[in-house]
Amino acid sequence: MERRYASHPNEVKQFDTDRLRKEFHIPALFTPDKLELVLTHEDRLIIGGAAPVREPITLETDLKELGVSSFLERRELGIINIGEHGTVRVDGTEHELSNKECLYVGMGAEEVIFTSSDPEHPAKFYLNSAPAHQTFPTAKATLEEADSSALGDIKNSNDRVIYRFIHQKGIQSAQLVMGMTLLKEGNMWNTMPAHTHPRRMEAYLYFDLPEDAVVIHLMGQPNETRHIVMRNEQAVISPSWSIHSGVGTSNYTFIWGMAGDNKRYDDMDPVSMKDLK
Numbered sequence: 001m002e003r004r005y006a007s008h009p010n011e012v013k014q015f016d017t018d019r020l021r022k023e024f025h026i027p028a029l030f031t032p033d034k035l036e037l038v039l040t041h042e043d044r045l046i047i048g049g050a051a052p053v054r055e056p057i058t059l060e061t062d063l064k065e066l067g068v069s070s071f072l073e074r075r076e077l078g079i080i081n082i083g084e085h086g087t088v089r090v091d092g093t094e095h096e097l098s099n100k101e102c103l104y105v106g107m108g109a110e111e112v113i114f115t116s117s118d119p120e121h122p123a124k125f126y127l128n129s130a131p132a133h134q135t136f137p138t139a140k141a142t143l144e145e146a147d148s149s150a151l152g153d154i155k156n157s158n159d160r161v162i163y164r165f166i167h168q169k170g171i172q173s174a175q176l177v178m179g180m181t182l183l184k185e186g187n188m189w190n191t192m193p194a195h196t197h198p199r200r201m202e203a204y205l206y207f208d209l210p211e212d213a214v215v216i217h218l219m220g221q222p223n224e225t226r227h228i229v230m231r232n233e234q235a236v237i238s239p240s241w242s243i244h245s246g247v248g249t250s251n252y253t254f255i256w257g258m259a260g261d262n263k264r265y266d267d268m269d270p271v272s273m274k275d276l277k
C-alpha cells in the first residue's frame with residue numbers, strides 16, 4: 001500500500017507540477033487482477049481500486065501499516081463499481097454490483113473478495129475506507145435508491161445530478177460519506193462555486209471520460225489555487241483546507257468520498273467567486 005502524508009497549505013503553495021502530482025494525484029487504480037491502495041494521512045482515508053479479470057481479488061494489505069489483524073478490524077469500506085457487472089463476497093455472502101451501484105461494508109467484516117462476472121467485460125471496484133469505531137450493517141444502494149438532487153444549469157455549463165449513497169440520511173456509516181455526480185452532456189464544470197470543509201477531507205475519482213479528454217482539477221486555498229490535469233479513472237486527494245472543483249474538455253462522472261468530523265453532506269463553507277485567485 002502506498003502512503004501519502006498530510007500537507008500544510010503554506011508548504012503546498014511552493015510545489016511545482018511534479019510535486020503537486022506526487023502528493024495529490026493518483027494515476028492508476030485499476031490494474032487488471034491487482035489491488036491498488038493508497039493510504040493518505042489526510043483523515044487516514046484509503047483510496048483503492050480492484051479490477052478482477054481472470055482471478056478474484058481479496059481485500060488485503062501489509063497489516064503493520066494499519067496495526068490490526070484484519071483490514072476492516074477498525075475500518076469501514078465504501079465500494080462503487082465503475083465497470084461492468086461483478087460480485088463482492090463479504091464473509092461468504094455475495095452482493096451483486098452493476099455499473100454505478102454502491103456497497104457499504106461495516107467495520108469487522110473479515111473477508112471481502114471482488115470478482116467480475118465476465119472477464120471480457122470486467123468490473124472495476126473503486127474503494128474508499130475510513131477508520132471506524134462502531135459497526136454498521138453492510139448495505140447496497142442503486143442510483144434509483146440514492147438521495148439525489150439536480151444542481152446547476154446549461155448556461156453555467158454545470159447541469160448535473162448529485163447522488164448520495166453513504167451519508168447521514170442514507171446508508172449509515174461511522175464517518176465515511178460517499179456518492180457520485182453525473183454531468184449532463186455539454187456540461188463541464190463541477191463544484192463551482194467552490195467550497196471547502198475544514199471538518200472533512202475529500203477524494204475525487206473522475207471517470208466516464210473519453211480517452212483523449214482531461215479534467216483540469218482545481219485545488220488549493222481559495223486565494224492560492226493550483227491545478228492538476230486528470231485523465232479517465234484517476235483520483236485526486238483534497239485536504240480539508242482545499243477547494244476541489246474542475247472543468248473538463250467533455251462531460252464526465254465523478255465519485256466523491258469524505259472522512260472527518262461529521263456526515264452532513266451540506267456542511268460546506270462556500271467560496272465567493274470574488275475571493276477566488
Ligand SMILES: O=C(O)C(=O)C[C@H](O)C(=O)CO
Pocket residue numbers: 160162180181190191192202244256265268
Ligand atoms: O458537483 C458537485 O458540486 C459535487 O459533487 C460536490 C461534491 O459532492 C462535494 O464536494 C461534497 O463536499
Ligand SMILES: [Zn+2]
Pocket residue numbers: 195196197202244268
Ligand atoms: Zn466538498
